[in-house]
Amino acid sequence: MLSPRTFSWLLVALLVACFGLAARLEPQFQFMRLDAAREAWVLDLHSDLRPLYLSRATGDFFNVALGDSRRMFANEFFVKADEYYHSGYYPSIFDDNTAFKTAHMAADTGAVADKNRGDEHGFLGPTRNWIDAFGRHFFPNRHTHLDEGGADDLSGSDDVREILPWLKLSSDLDPDNVQTYTVTAFWLRKRMNNVPEAEAVLHEGLRNCPGSYEILFELGCLDYESHHDRERARNVWEEGVRQWRKAYPHLSPEEQKDSQYVMEALTTHLAKLEQDNGNLQQAVQWLQEALPVSEVPAVIQTNINELKYKIGLEFLPQLKPLY
Amino acid sequence: MNNISAVAGIVIKELYRRKDFYVLFIVTILICLVMASINIYNDAHIVRYLKEICLDLIWVSTLVIAVTTTARQIPAERENRTLLPLLAKPLTRVQLLLGKFLGCWLACGLALLCFYIFFGALAASREHHWSVLNYFQAGILHWFLLGIVVAFALLGSLIFAAPSSNATICFVIIGGILFVGRNLDRVALGLGAVGRNLVLALYFALPHLEFYDLRDLVVHNWPTVPWTYFCLALLYAALYMAVFLIAACLVFRRKAVN
Numbered sequence: 345m346l347s348p349r350t351f352s353w354l355l356v357a358l359l360v361a362c363f364g365l366a367a368r369l370e371p372q373f374q375f376m377r378l379d380a381a382r383e384a385w386v387l388d389l390h391s392d393l394r395p396l397y398l399s400r401a402t403g404d405f406f407n408v409a410l411g412d413s414r415r416m417f418a419n420e421f422f423v424k425a426d427e428y429y430h431s432g433y434y435p436s437i438f439d440d441n442t443a444f445k446t447a448h449m450a451a452d453t454g455a456v457a458d459k460n461r462g463d464e465h466g467f468l469g470p471t472r473n474w475i476d477a478f479g480r481h482f483f484p485n486r487h488t489h490l491d492e493g494g495a496d497d498l499s500g501s502d503d504v505r506e507i508l509p510w511l512k513l514s515s516d517l518d519p520d521n522v523q524t525y526t527v528t529a530f531w532l533r534k535r536m537n538n539v540p541e542a543e544a545v546l547h548e549g550l551r552n553c554p555g556s557y558e559i560l561f562e563l564g565c566l567d568y569e570s571h572h573d574r575e576r577a578r579n580v581w582e583e584g585v586r587q588w589r590k591a592y593p594h595l596s597p598e599e600q601k602d603s604q605y606v607m608e609a610l611t612t613h614l615a616k617l618e619q620d621n622g623n624l625q626q627a628v629q630w631l632q633e634a635l636p637v638s639e640v641p642a643v644i645q646t647n648i649n650e651l652k653y654k655i656g657l658e659f660l661p662q663l664k665p666l667y
Numbered sequence: 668m669n670n671i672s673a674v675a676g677i678v679i680k681e682l683y684r685r686k687d688f689y690v691l692f693i694v695t696i697l698i699c700l701v702m703a704s705i706n707i708y709n710d711a712h713i714v715r716y717l718k719e720i721c722l723d724l725i726w727v728s729t730l731v732i733a734v735t736t737t738a739r740q741i742p743a744e745r746e747n748r749t750l751l752p753l754l755a756k757p758l759t760r761v762q763l764l765l766g767k768f769l770g771c772w773l774a775c776g777l778a779l780l781c782f783y784i785f786f787g788a789l790a791a792s793r794e795h796h797w798s799v800l801n802y803f804q805a806g807i808l809h810w811f812l813l814g815i816v817v818a819f820a821l822l823g824s825l826i827f828a829a830p831s832s833n834a835t836i837c838f839v840i841i842g843g844i845l846f847v848g849r850n851l852d853r854v855a856l857g858l859g860a861v862g863r864n865l866v867l868a869l870y871f872a873l874p875h876l877e878f879y880d881l882r883d884l885v886v887h888n889w890p891t892v893p894w895t896y897f898c899l900a901l902l903y904a905a906l907y908m909a910v911f912l913i914a915a916c917l918v919f920r921r922k923a924v925n
Contacts, residue, residue, distance in 0.1 A: 428715060432883035438850040472852055475875055479849055481896040482808075482878050484889055495889040509707050509716040532708060541708045 410517070418518030425449060425510035425527075431495035432484040435467045443467060448489065449507055450523055453530040455561060457605040491535050504535045515549075525549030526562045539570045557591065557603070560584035561610050568617065578617055584610045585633075604637035611637075615647075624655045670758050671766040678770025679777070682736060688778050691728035695782065698724060699789055714793035718886045721789055725782040726809075726882070732778050733813045734837045737771045737820035738830040741919075750924050761916050768821055768912060775813040779806060800891045805881040808897070811904035812879035816841060818911035825918045844876045874907040 410417065426447035427434040435441040442462035451458040465487045471477035488495055491504040508528065515524040525545055532542035543566055549559045561584050568577035588607050595603055615630035631648045638644045682688060699721045707713050744750040754760065783806045791797050816837070823833040847854065851873075855866035878900045881892065891897075 428887075431887035431889065436850070438853050475871070476849075476852070478896065478899070479875060479878055481892055482881060482884070482900070484883050484887060495887045505710050505713050506715040508710065509705075509713060512707055536710070538708060538710070545708075 414517040415521075418514045418521060418524075421510045421514040421517065422447065422521070422524060425507040425514065428507045428510060429490050429504070430484075431488055431490060433487055440467045440469065447527075449504075449531070450527050452489070452491070453527055453562075455526055455530070455558060455606060455609060456523065457602050491531075501535045502537075504531050507531065515545075519552040522549065522553050522556045522558045525553075526558050529562050529566065533566055533570055539566065542566060542570075555587045555591070557584040557588040557610065558606050560587060561606055561613070564610075564613065568613070574617060574621065578614065581610050581614050581617070585614070605639070607637045608634050608639070612644075619651065624651050627651055628655070670762045671769060674758070674763060674766025675770035675773060678736075678740065678767060679774045681770075682732075682774035682778070687735065688732055688781075691731065692778075692781060692785075695721070695724040695728055696785060699785075703789070703793075712793060714790060715886050717793065718786070718790050719882070721786050722882045722886065725779075725786060726880075729775060729779055729782065729809070729813060730816065730838070730841065733771065733775045733816045734820050734834050734841075735830075736774060737767075737817045738824050738833045738837065740767045740771065740821070741824045742830050745924065754924060760919050764821065764912065764915055764919055768817060768908075768915075771817045771821070772810075772814050775817065776810050779810055779813070798885070798888065801881075801885050801888075804891055804897055805885045808879040808881055808900060811901055812876055815874050815876065815904055815907045815911070818908045818915070822911050822915040822918065825915055825922060841876065844873055845880065848873060848875055849877045874904075878903065 407414065423434075426444070426449050429447075429449040435444055440462060443460050443464035444467070445459045445461075446456060448460070448464075450456045451460065468480065468485070471480065484495065486495075490506060491501045494503050508531070511524055511528045515521065515528065518524070525548065529542040529545045529549075532538045532545065543563075546559055546563045546566065549556065550563070553559065560580050564577045564580035564584065567573045567580060585607070588603060588610065592600060592603060592607075611630045611634035615627040615634065618624070618627035618630060628648055628651045631644055631651065635641050635644050635648070699717065702720050703717055741750070744753065753763065783802060787797055787802055819840075820833065820837045823837055824830065827833040827836065848870075851866055851870035855863045855870065858866060883889070884892070892900075
């Protein structure tokens with residue numbers, strides 16, 4: 345039997361523990377609602393909270409719960425979205441996935457370099473035995489894309505909406521992955537005609553990845569094709585080119601190769617915009633910028649020659665015989 | 668047949684008196700409703716992720732119900748000392764086993780029916796149409812898969828000492844077959860001669876439960892499976908049920924009941 349004195353000591357000990365815990369937790373709680381001015385001050389006082397700063401201060405649940413492993417999950421969900429894009433017809437780890445190195449839903453946006461080789465229709469290969477042959481009747485066994493009719497060849501192109509939940513989850517888990525924003529915005533805009541949501545996604549992407557030339561390219565496309573705002577599109581694309589020039593020297597060789605694809609898209613789009621506006625000289629300049637980064641320089645050169653020829657025709661009436 | 672149906676009736680009553688099914692069913696409904704309430708870019712027609720989550724939950728729930736219900740049947744009778752009085756009545760050991768199997772399988776069928784009605788309602792609320800034939804094929808194949816699982820768990824309950832160990836082993840084997848069963852022959856190619864032959868023998872001997880998994884076809888609105896292959900798959904399942912039940916009868920015939 346415990347004496348009343350023991351109970352009193354236990355009570356005091358509990359009170360001290362509660363007070364200590366509260367004192368420990370309070371600054372962490374304050375992080376959830378700090379204004380920018382007080383952040384540095386609190387971080388100076390409680391340097392041990394620095395690792396918590398990014399997660400709790402921004403209310404990022406995934407960061408707290410998963411840490412860096414969230415990027416791995418984010419990639420899984422991105423692949424899951426591509427699997428939905430194929431209505432479930434997707435290679436497993438046992439199949440030949442050379443035709444699925446780049447997600448088709450990303451490659452089809454035209455803003456990502458396509459690294460796929462091999463046969464996308466027949467990654468399953470010839471049937472291996474009767475069990476394999478029989479089993480192929482019980483899972484998706486035909487290559488289709490959701491925006492081209494889907495599994496039953498009857499669906500509308502807006503069925504591509506089905507990839508969006510996985511893309512959203514992927515971007516929530518890894519806010520630094522630029523491709524998730526551009527792919528989401530492209531399909532929202534192109535196939536679902538949901539321009540406001542697409543724009544919101546791109547702006548969120550810019551907030552999380554400031555200076556991303558991929559997002560700026562997609563934002564320029566949105567302004568040019570959906571808002572028909574040429575001035576704004578030009579400004580955005582030109583900003584994209586500036587950001588690319590700034591980032592390019594710091595990229596790895598492989599990243600540089602991938603980024604050249606975006607730079608080519610930016611410059612050719614700018615050239616087209618200038619050509620539509622009648623600024624042929626400016627268009628030629630953009631095409632000349634595209635020349636060193638293009639995978640098909642011959643085609644770019646042909647376009648340059650054509651534009652130069654047109655410029656020559658413009659000046660032809662002003663020419664006077666020398667003699 | 669009367670004896671078998673009487674035993675089966677008791678097993679079915681046991682299912683709806685226990686809380687397992689209700690808990691799993693309510694948890695499935697709650698998770699699906701929460702997932703359905705998520706706003707994804709203001710689009711109310713997105714449905715496939717919901718169908719997939721719902722079907723995944725149904726698969727897990729029904730496998731849990733099938734394995735746990737079956738695994739405790741014979742051990743519970745033995746523990747409660749009701750096995751001997753039961754066999755003292757005009758009831759053979761084979762009839763008892765068949766009754767237990769039929770009861771568990773029918774109970775799983777009833778649970779499956781409830782789950783699939785909910786799934787159909789959930790899908791129809793977004794898609795505004797019912798792919799009745801697809802759901803029928805998926806449901807029947809799923810039920811036959813559970814038949815194989817029930818027969819296998821019944822055999823396990825006669826071999827393994829405790830229901831918990833039997834259930835764990837059943838889950839591991841079923842999970843293994845569902846995840847890598849289709850590609851075991853390819854796994855075999857990377858092994859040495861002995862290992863390859865062993866794995867290949869397993870590949871041809873194990874029941875290929877992946878035939879009964881039409882989740883991808885249902886989620887992505889693929890056309891129905893050709894009916895010839897559908898019927899052949901049912902036949903294949905019936906064959907494996909028979910194999911496991913015969914094995915269970917042979918084991919039970921020599922088993923001491925006291």
